Amino acid sequence: MIARACAHENEVAEVLRRGQWPSACAPELRAHVNTCRLCGDFVLVAESFQRARAEAASAAPVVSPGALWWRAQLRRRNAAVERIGKPILGAQIFALATNLVLVVVFLAYQARHGVGWLTWLEQLPESYKLHLDQLGQQLGQSAHLNPGWSLAVLIPSTATLALLGGVVAYLASEKQ
Amino acid sequence: MKEPLPMHRESVLPKVLAGDAPRVEDPPMDSDAFAGFYERSARPLWAYLARVSGDPTLADDLMQESFVRFLCASRPEEGEVAGRRYLFSIATNLLRDYWRRRRQVSIEELPDELMASNPSSLSEGLIGPALARMKPRERQLLWLAHAEGYTHREIAEITGLASASIRLLLFRARRKIASLLREQSSTPRRQP
Numbered sequence: 001m002i003a004r005a006c007a008h009e010n011e012v013a014e015v016l017r018r019g020q021w022p023s024a025c026a027p028e029l030r031a032h033v034n035t036c037r038l039c040g041d042f043v044l045v046a047e048s049f050q051r052a053r054a055e056a057a058s059a060a061p062v063v064s065p066g067a068l069w070w071r072a073q074l075r076r077r078n079a080a081v082e083r084i085g086k087p088i089l090g091a092q093i094f095a096l097a098t099n100l101v102l103v104v105v106f107l108a109y110q111a112r113h114g115v116g117w118l119t120w121l122e123q124l125p126e127s128y129k130l131h132l133d134q135l136g137q138q139l140g141q142s143a144h145l146n147p148g149w150s151l152a153v154l155i156p157s158t159a160t161l162a163l164l165g166g167v168v169a170y171l172a173s174e175k176q
Numbered sequence: 177m178k179e180p181l182p183m184h185r186e187s188v189l190p191k192v193l194a195g196d197a198p199r200v201e202d203p204p205m206d207s208d209a210f211a212g213f214y215e216r217s218a219r220p221l222w223a224y225l226a227r228v229s230g231d232p233t234l235a236d237d238l239m240q241e242s243f244v245r246f247l248c249a250s251r252p253e254e255g256e257v258a259g260r261r262y263l264f265s266i267a268t269n270l271l272r273d274y275w276r277r278r279r280q281v282s283i284e285e286l287p288d289e290l291m292a293s294n295p296s297s298l299s300e301g302l303i304g305p306a307l308a309r310m311k312p313r314e315r316q317l318l319w320l321a322h323a324e325g326y327t328h329r330e331i332a333e334i335t336g337l338a339s340a341s342i343r344l345l346l347f348r349a350r351r352k353i354a355s356l357l358r359e360q361s362s363t364p365r366r367q368p
Contacts, residue, residue: 004347005347017325040354041350041351041354042350044354044357044358045318045322045350045354045357046322048303048306048322048357049303049318049319049322049323050322050323051303052223052227052303052304052307052323053220053223053227053319053323053324056222056223056226056227057219057220057222057223058219059226059232060218060219060222060223060226061222061236062214062218062219062222063240065207065210065211065214065215065218065243066207066211068210068214068240068243068244068247069207069211069247071240071244072243072244072246072247072248073247075244075248076247076248079248
C-alpha cells in the first residue's frame with residue numbers, strides 16, 4: 001500500500017488542532033474535505049478520537065498524587081539500599097567461605113595428625129579436673145550427667161556455639 | 177528506559193563508613209511540582225491506557241506504575257512537554273510488557289473472568305467497537321496521533337518504532353478505522 005498524502009492534510013490537521021473545524025475554517029477547505037477521501041478519513045478519525053479522549057478522561061479515576069510520590073520515594077530508597085547492600089553481601093559471603101575453608105583444612109589436619117593440642121588437658125592435675133557430675137552436685141541439680149564429659153569437650157563446644165551464635169546474630173541484624 | 181547508573185564499591189564504601197549512606201538521588205521534580213504535573217497528565221494517560229488496552233482496571237494499575245517509574249527515573253530536567261512524552265513512553269512499554277506476558281500464558285491458565293467480555297462504559301460509543309477490531313499497535317498509533325496530537329517523530333520516540341515507518345503504519349491504520357467507523361454509522365444500532 002502506498003501512503004499517499006493529500007496536500008491539504010497539514011492544513012486540515014492544524015484547523016482540527018485549533019478547534020476551528022468545521023464552523024471557523026475556510027469554506028474552500030470544508031468543500032475540499034467533503035470531496036477528498038483522505039482528508040475526509042482524517043477528519044472523521046480525528047473527531048472520533050477527540051470525543052473518545054474527552055469521554056475517557058472524564059471517567060478517569062484519579063488517585064492521590066501524594067500516595068504515588070511516597071511510593072516512588074520508597075522504591076528509590078529500597079533500590080539504593082539494595083545497590084549498597086550488594087557489595088557488602090558479597091564481602092560477607094567471601095568471609096564466611098574463607099572461614100569455612102580454614103575450619104575444614106584445620107579439622108582435616110587434626111584428623112590426620114591426631115588431636116595433639118588436647119594433650120595439655122591430660123597433664124592437668126587430677127584435682128583441677130572439673131567433672132560435670134561435680135558441677136551438677138554443686139549447683140544442686142538433680143539431673144545426672146555423664147562423668148566422662150570433661151572440660152575438654154565443654155570448652156570447645158561452648159566456644160563453637162558462641163562463635164556460631166555471634167555469626168547468626170550478625171547476619172540477622174544485617175538483614176533487618 | 178534509561179537505567180540508573182550502577183554504584184561501585186569504591187564510591188559507596190566511603191559513604192557507608194562516613195554514615196552518609198544510603199543516600200537517595202533527588203527525584204526529577206518536587207512533590208508540589210509533581211502534584212501539578214499529575215493533575216494535568218493523569219487523565220490523558222489513563223484515557224490512553226484504557227482505550228488502547230480496553231481494560232479500565234488494567235489502565236488504573238499501569239497508570240500508577242507509570243507515574244512511580246517516572247519519578248524513580250533519573251533523567252535531566254526537560255520541561256513538562258518532554259516529561260509527558262516520557263511518561264507516555266513508560267506507559268507504552270508497560271503495555272507492551274503486559275501483552276508479552278499474556279502471550280506467554282497458555283489459554284488454559286487464564287482465569288474465566290479474563291476470557292469473558294468486559295462490558296464497560298468505555299466500550300460504548302462509536303469508536304469503542306471499531307477500536308476493538310484494531311490491532312494493539314494500530315490503536316496506540318491512532319491514539320497518540322489523533323487523541324494526543326503527537327507528531328510522527330514524537331510517536332516514534334514514544335513507541336520505539338522507526339520514524340520513517342510511522343507514516344505508513346498510521347496511514348493504514350487510519351484508513352482501516354475510518355472504513356470501520358463508516359460501516360458502523362451506516363449500520364443501524366440494535367436496541368437492547
